[in-house]
Amino acid sequence: MVMKEKFKSLFSLPWGRFLGPIDLIDVAVGFSVYRTSDAAEFKSLFRVYIKNEEFNNQNSLKSVIATASYGKEAPDGDGIVLSPNEYKRKSNWPIDLISEGDFFYNIENNKLYHKDKEIDGRRLLEIVYDWHVKTTKPIRGFWIRFKLLWFHTIQAGFWKFIFQIVAALQYLVSGEKIKIFDRLSDPHSYRYQSIEVKQSELIDLWGYKVKPWIAGTYAFLHLFGYSVLYHYNYGPIWLMTIFKVDFLTFMYGIVSLGLANTFLPILFSPINLKEVLKSLQSIFWNSAIRKVKI
DSSP: OOHHHHHHHTTOOSBTTBOOOEEOSSSSEEEEEEEEOSSTTEEEEEEEEEOHHHHTSSOSEEEEEEEEEEEEEOTTSSSEESSOSSOOOOTTSOOOEEEEEEEEEETTTTEEEETTEEEOHHHHHHHHHHHHTGGGSTTTTHHHHHHHIIIIIIIHHHHHHHHHHHHHHHHHHHOEEEEEOOOTTSGGGGGTOSEEEEEOOOEEETTEEEOHHHHHHHHHHHHHHHHHHHHTTOOOHHHHHHHHSHHHHHHHHHHHHHHHHHHHHHHHTTOOOHHHHHHHHHHHHHHHTOOOOO
16 A cells, blocks of 8 residues: 555544545645535635655654645535635634644554654544634634734734835825735735835826826925915015916926926935835734734
């Protein structure tokens, strides 16, 4: 019997609510198995395997990885949907988990161990399942639910809020719309995209193409100046003369906007908050996908 079959036979599947095992194609030794639940169309998926690099080393005792995930059965019946749009996960649902360093398999005597205690395959699945459903227990699961709420929702939400404030400031001084990457359904792609940057389209003012942030700053400065002059009831004759003549007003607008378009980027060029935003993005993700000890 090949090693994969010997390992799989230790679990005596199917039994109870655990269905038949399915061989994993990305590892030499390992399988996945579904466990049905009381909720219609929902079930848990367990994966039990030995990493290829672990299997190929010289040690007879191999570390066994066990994972558990909970979700709705895929429409085609092949797998479960872990992060769908059609339903929202509840805090008291079974938790998705990865166990590494808890279970071991001795390839010489074909036995499984939990820490240093010998167990059988059924007991391994029972232990992982007990961890998996701990969040469903009103009292015993309170602390784990609180930690998940604190790190994944409250703390992550706080850092997302700070990110959005800094991103708004960055937009005001650069015109770059920077969005936090928070698609938790696709966490691995964060390795390739830390922040999402989108350049604003130019807008037309009197035939002059400028970035929206420059136009906004230009308008704000003039409104602020007008408010100050109005408050102190001060109207310089040279300025009033300009705005009484359409031609002079148009010339003033072109020249002042050109100066703003030239000097505002220079004035705000030292203010580059992208590195701050990248750090906030990283802090957000570290909290949002933080591993919580069960």
